[in-house]
Amino acid sequence: MTQTATYQKPDEQGYYGKFGGAYIPEMLHRNVEELRTKYLEIMYEDSFQEEFNALLHDYVGRPTPLYLAQRLSALHKTNIYLKREDLNHTGAHKINNTVGQILLALRLGKKRIIAETGAGQHGVATATVCALKGIDCVVYMGEKDIERQAPNVARMKMLGATVIPATSGSKTLKDATNEAIRAWINDPLDTHYIIGSVVGPHPYPDMVARFQSVISAETRKQLKEKTGSELPTHVVACVGGGSNAAGAFYHFLEEPAVKLVAVEAAGHGVHSGFSAATTQLGKPGILHGSKSLLMQTADGQVVEPHSISAGLDYPGVGPLHAHLYDSGRGIFLSATDDESLAAAFELAKLEGIIPALESAHALAALYQLTFAPTDQVVVCLSGRGDKDLATYMKVMEEK
């Protein structure tokens, strides 16, 4: 029996339109198959939902506020609400997913966790839940990112994780992911791989989107309380692999009245050769276990991405987002390094909130949209800027 895929639910093989699937080495087949056949059943057991929701509430600090940013709203002559994922424990949305996956891994009887990380946020969120549950944790991280994100490396170590540098390629997220997959192949039975975004082989993109969907579930409820309507006119989110965007969009995916705006990192400019604007530059290809849009050369070599923010520095994008782009359901924009830096400083001065550089891309893109005074715009503020302070300090010194 085949089921029809929707934006919220891929088909049985994990396809959203042309994108998705599970392209994995034979050695991982048993693991991924175990996950595929069990994830929904485990996730929607009453005892799982109870434990997951209790941890989100008492440990992560949810629900996160939906904040009407009045001075930012006045600037853009509309109503802008910030969904405050920056206020989560560990400083970003990533922990929603790692809390979910650690509970799943324990129910699958796994003894060890591995993860990849770019900015270090997913590594910290993974090391955190491993400490919480007393389970071994190994995090793979590009050598260049280890230099850029020293405080997060220290956090992971303090939380008891082992951090292993990835020294191939651009020494960033893509290379860390390759290393993590390699490590998983070496020890597939006892190890669960906690992927940090809506990427990887089916069922990861769907599973991660479901764990992150708490963002839009809360947004609907909070917006209704504030405005009387559950539906905003726009939801705006930055996209690296696409997990905060998937979570912020999820409960609006089947609401055509809501404009879904995804913002990628343009780096020095989309066509500068130093960019991570995957949907603009990408072609269909296979990376890290799924078919999606991918920055690649004519002969299929992955192009090294660039973004000032380590969390957006990825040459691919999750299959849901490739489908949102391909089908026209999503509006895909991009913001440059400089535009995003300016937006970060602007939010700090206007609202007293220092955003992560990734989230600043979503704020920068507001200038590319036109709003009516009655619009209700939700921006997913995916994380806080503490980890980016060294970059912000450099900008201030240069001024």
Ligand SMILES: *Cc1c(COP(=O)(O)O)cnc(C)c1O
């Ligand atoms: C990791 C990260 C991102 C990018 O990841 P997505 O999966 O695209 O959400 C965005 N913002 C912050 C703060 C991050 O840490």
